[in-house]
Each structure stands twice: as structure tokens, then as C-alpha cells.
Amino acid sequence: MKPAPFKYFRPESLDEALALLAKHGDEAKVLAGGQSLIPAMNFRLAQPAILIDINRLSALSFIEEKRGQMHIGALTRHSMVERHPLVAQKAPLLAETMPNIAHVQIRNRGTFGGSIAHADPAAELPAAMTVRGARICLRSTRGERWVDAPQFFVGLLTTAMEPDELLTEVAFDELPKKTGWCFVEVARRHGDYALLGVAATVRLGMMGKVKDARICFVSAGETPALATNAQDALNGQAPSAELAKAAAQIAAAQDIDPPSDIHASARFRRHLATKLTERALNTAFARARGETR
Amino acid sequence: MHDETKVQITVSVNGETYTRLIEPRLLLSDFLRHELKLTGTNVGCEHGVCGACTVLLDGESVRSCIIFAVQVDGQSIETVEGLAKNDTLHPLQELFHQEHALQCGFCTPGFLMTLVPFLRDNPTADEAAIRQALSGNLCRCTGYANIVAAVKKAVESGVGR
Ligand SMILES: Cc1cc2nc3c(=O)[nH]c(=O)nc-3n(C[C@H](O)[C@H](O)[C@H](O)COP(=O)(O)OP(=O)(O)OC[C@H]3O[C@@H](n4cnc5c(N)ncnc54)[C@H](O)[C@@H]3O)c2cc1C
Ligand code: FES
Ligand code: FES
Numbered sequence: 180m181k182p183a184p185f186k187y188f189r190p191e192s193l194d195e196a197l198a199l200l201a202k203h204g205d206e207a208k209v210l211a212g213g214q215s216l217i218p219a220m221n222f223r224l225a226q227p228a229i230l231i232d233i234n235r236l237s238a239l240s241f242i243e244e245k246r247g248q249m250h251i252g253a254l255t256r257h258s259m260v261e262r263h264p265l266v267a268q269k270a271p272l273l274a275e276t277m278p279n280i281a282h283v284q285i286r287n288r289g290t291f292g293g294s295i296a297h298a299d300p301a302a303e304l305p306a307a308m309t310v311r312g313a314r315i316c317l318r319s320t321r322g323e324r325w326v327d328a329p330q331f332f333v334g335l336l337t338t339a340m341e342p343d344e345l346l347t348e349v350a351f352d353e354l355p356k357k358t359g360w361c362f363v364e365v366a367r368r369h370g371d372y373a374l375l376g377v378a379a380t381v382r383l384g385m386m387g388k389v390k391d392a393r394i395c396f397v398s399a400g401e402t403p404a405l406a407t408n409a410q411d412a413l414n415g416q417a418p419s420a421e422l423a424k425a426a427a428q429i430a431a432a433q434d435i436d437p438p439s440d441i442h443a444s445a446r447f448r449r450h451l452a453t454k455l456t457e458r459a460l461n462t463a464f465a466r467a468r469g470e471t472r
Numbered sequence: 473m474h475d476e477t478k479v480q481i482t483v484s485v486n487g488e489t490y491t492r493l494i495e496p497r498l499l500l501s502d503f504l505r506h507e508l509k510l511t512g513t514n515v516g517c518e519h520g521v522c523g524a525c526t527v528l529l530d531g532e533s534v535r536s537c538i539i540f541a542v543q544v545d546g547q548s549i550e551t552v553e554g555l556a557k558n559d560t561l562h563p564l565q566e567l568f569h570q571e572h573a574l575q576c577g578f579c580t581p582g583f584l585m586t587l588v589p590f591l592r593d594n595p596t597a598d599e600a601a602i603r604q605a606l607s608g609n610l611c612r613c614t615g616y617a618n619i620v621a622a623v624k625k626a627v628e629s630g631v632g633r
Contacts, residue, residue: 222519283590
């Protein structure tokens with residue numbers, strides 16, 4: 180199908196974009212990569228009266244490291260994040276996550292900020308960013324505020340953003356020393372949305388015990404919530420295959436509420452959650468000990 | 473009601489410059505097919521899933537059905553029509569022909585436009601990488617084995633180098 184008519188603005192600067200949002204926020208939509216918005220418009224599931232195309236705001240396309248923090252601009256394309264040496268070096272969890280997002284043609288166009296703003300529970304980045312304790316920068320003519328990932332993702336396709344706000348960048352700590360990571364998912368075909376996915380990091384402390392374990396799921400509920408029961412079961416324990424298995428069972432049983440849909444039943448998703456969490460934790464343990472990369 | 477004002481865009485397509493007055497809601501795929509009459513770019517699903525509409529935007533593969541034409545103002549597009557030079561097929565087209573990598577041919581322009589930048593960036597790709605690169609293109613005739621064979625031949629004969 181074809182999209183409904185709309186009025187098109189293409190601001191050349193951030194200030195111009197924020198002024199347009201302040202004026203039209205309620206009836207306007209930001210157009211970033213368009214890889215979620217335009218399909219929805221083609222189906223007329225979305226019929227915004229106004230589109231504010233931010234693709235000319237090249238200042239929003241960057242990947243930087245400042246004082247141990249990674250900063251990624253909202254307009255940075257997925258394929259740039261995927262290939263960036265700084266991401267491979269300082270944010271290996273993200274580097275491992277990126278190739279799972281859609282197909283190359285979509286990664287060439289889709290943006291980092293668009294994926295976060297869209298807040299699709301089947302998307303990889305919201306889970307990976309929640310695990311990394313990311314903070315999300317929102318700008319408007321009223322000013323700037325930073326929101327922590329758990330407060331940002333409030334529901335299905337719903338975020339804490341106000342209609343006049345623009346997501347401008349995402350910041351998160353580079354992966355600390357003695358920290359292992361793993362992203363793993365199961366999809367019907369490479370690049371399709373995951374039936375279930377897991378992002379995990381495990382930091383080891385004194386005596387090689389787990390100091391800080393974090394687990395977050397893709398396609399397991401309405402928001403990318405941390406698996407707090409499983410994390411509690413891991414912290415303070417010596418990493419082992421048995422521990423990974425026990426924590427995975429806790430995560431699948433207590434930490435998620437997966438949906439049943441045409442792609443997979445809730446029961447199958449719980450099964451995947453058990454198996455994938457166990458695998459992710461074992462991989463993260465080995466990487467934290469420096470045994471593999 | 474809605475503002476239907478048309479917008480003027482200037483785009484380079486296969487090295488030729490075109491200026492047109494268009495509605496902002498016009499998809500790039502429809503712009504190529506209906507405005508420029510370049511019907512080599514096919515439209516299958518029109519929501520980003522099948523890859524039939526793949527073209528190059530500033531040298532990188534993208535889905536033309538989920539980009540508005542107005543967005544590519546001032547940029548450069550390459551379509552399947554730009555691959556053959558005069559009457560000589562692009563080496564990858566020639567290999568598709570030799571390996572029977574097309575049956576009805578509907579998906580072929582999308583596969584080709586996905587593979588040209590892939591081989592440029594990965595001239596020594598192995599079969600796993602080739603299969604992954606093709607994951608975003610559907611072939612209803614399911615001729616995948618021959619498509620993979622054609623791409624392997626392309627790697628062997630140094631098409632991307
Ligand atoms: C066939 C197909 C398969 C896909 N598979 C996957 C997959 O497996 N995993 C996955 O994660 N994604 C997948 N995607 C989606 C893709 O990753 C998108 O790039 C992403 O979801 C949205 O990014 P975008 O830049 O395209 O955003 P857009 O489509 O432009 O925007 C999405 C939403 O976010 C808002 N928005 C965008 N940027 C901003 C901003 N800076 N500030 C405020 N609001 C903003 C828009 O107004 C809109 O509501 C797939 C898409 C397709 C078509
Ligand atoms: S027609 Fe564009 S991806 Fe199917
Ligand atoms: S050759 Fe017919 S769809 Fe691929």
C-alpha cells in the first residue's frame with residue numbers, strides 16, 4: 180500500500196528541528212532511518228500529519244569515547260556501529276549484538292536512536308542498552324535531560340519521551356575489566372526479529388566470584404527488564420556450569436512473562452530463555468576469565 | 473487538511489541527473505519506476521521484508537520501498553539498469569546467467585544490488601558470509617543454491633577486487 184499524505188520538513192540544524200518539534204510535536208513524527216516508521220505508514224498503521232526528517236543533522240551521527248563512557252549519536256546508522264573499531268574494543272557486547280539486527284540493507288539505513296526510540300520489545304538494542312546501564316539524552320527547546328534505560332522504556336512501543344523531545348544520543352560505560360559478555364538469539368531466519376534473545380554481562384570480583392551479573396531479554400515481555408532474580412542468584416557465587424544452569428532456570432521461570440504469538444508460544448520462549456541464558460552465561464564466564472574472546 | 477505541496481528534488485541515478493516535482497509521500501521505488509520509468513527495480517512486499525527493491529544509495533544497499541524519494545534529494549542512486557555497460561553484462565550478471573541463478577528473475581535485481589557492494593567490501597567472502605549477506609533477499613522460485621554458486625564463482629574470479 181501507499182502512505183497517506185503528510186507535510187514534510189527537513190531541518191538543517193538541531194535548533195531548527197527542536198523548534199519544529201516544539202511547534203508541531205503532537206501531530207508530527209520524527210523520521211530517522213524510516214525502517215520501522217515507513218513500513219507502518221505503507222500499511223497506514225501510522226498516518227502522521229507531519230514528518231520531521233532528521234537525516235540532515237549530521238552532527239547527530241558519531242561514536243565517541245569520553246572518560247570511560249561510550250557516546251553514540253542518535254542518527255548513527257546500525258552499519259556504522261557494527262563496523263566501528265571503538266565499539267569492537269570498548270563495547271564488545273554491542274559489537275556482538277549489531278549483526279543480529281535485521282539485514283544489511285536495513286542496517287545501512289536504520290539508526291541507533293531510532294531503534295531505542297521505537298522501543299520494540301523484539302528489538303535487540305533496547306535489551307543490550309539496558310544491560311549496559313545506558314542513559315538516553317532527550318533534547319527539546321525546554322532543555323536537555325538524561326533518562327536511565329529502565330525509566331525510558333515504559334511499555335510496548337512506549338517511552339518516557341515527550342512529543343516535543345528529540346533523542347540525541349545514548350551513553351553507557353565501556354565494558355569494565357574482568358567482565359565477560361554475550362549476546363545470543365534465536366530467529367527463524369538470520370536477520371529476522373528474534374523469537375527470543377539474551378544480552379548478558381558478568382563482572383568477576385575478588386577470588387573470581389561473580390560481582391555484577393546483568394541479564395536482559397529480547398521478545399520476552401513488553402519492556403526490556405533486567406532479570407533481577409537470576410542476577411541475585413549469580414552475584415557472590417563462583418562461576419560454574421551448574422551456576423549458569425541454575426540461574427538460567429530462575430530467569431526463565433521468574434523474570435520473564437513472554438508472549439504467545441504466531442511466531443512462538445510462551446512455553447517455547449521460556450524453553451529458549453533457559454537454554455540461551457545458560458549458553459550466554461557460560462560464554463560470559465569464560466570471557467570474564469580471559470579464556471576466550 | 474493535509475498540505476499536498478509538491479517538492480522539487482534533484483537526484484543522480486546511474487550517473488544521470490534528474491529533477492522532478494514530487495509529493496513527499498512518494499516512495500523511492502515508485503519514483504524510480506513511475507517517474508523515471510526505470511522498471512528494473514521490482515516491488516514485492518513494500519514493507520522492507522523481501523529485498524526485491526534493493527538499490528544503492530551513495531554506494532550502499534538500501535530498500536527503496538521504505539525510503540521516501542524526497543529524502544534522497546542531492547544524493548546518488550544506482551539501480552540494476554546501471555550494471556551492464558553498453559551491451560556487456562556486469563560480471564556478476566554474467567555469472568548469474570551461467571549458473572542459472574535466476575528462474576522468473578523477479579528477485580534478481582534486488583540480489584544483484586545487494587551483492588555488488590557486498591563483493592566490493594568482502595572480495596574473499598566464504599559461503600557462510602555469502603549466505604548471511606543474502607538473508608535479506610527472498611526468492612519465490614527458491615533458487616538459492618544456484619545464487620550461492622554464482623556468488624562463489626564471483627569470489628573465485630575476483631569480481632569484487
Ligand atoms: C524487514 C525488517 C526487519 C527488521 N528486523 C529488525 C530486527 O531484527 N531487530 C531490530 O531491532 N530492528 C529490526 N528492524 C527495524 C530497524 O532496526 C529500524 O532501524 C529501527 O527499529 C528503527 O530505526 P529507524 O532509524 O529506522 O527509525 P524510524 O523508523 O525512522 O523511527 C521509528 C520511531 O522512532 C521515532 N524516532 C526515530 N528517531 C528518533 C529520535 N532521534 N528522536 C525521537 N524519536 C525518534 C520515530 O518518530 C518513529 O516513531 C527491522 C526492520 C525491517 C523493515
Ligand atoms: S519491496 Fe521493498 S523490501 Fe520488498
Ligand atoms: S527467480 Fe523467481 S523470485 Fe527469484
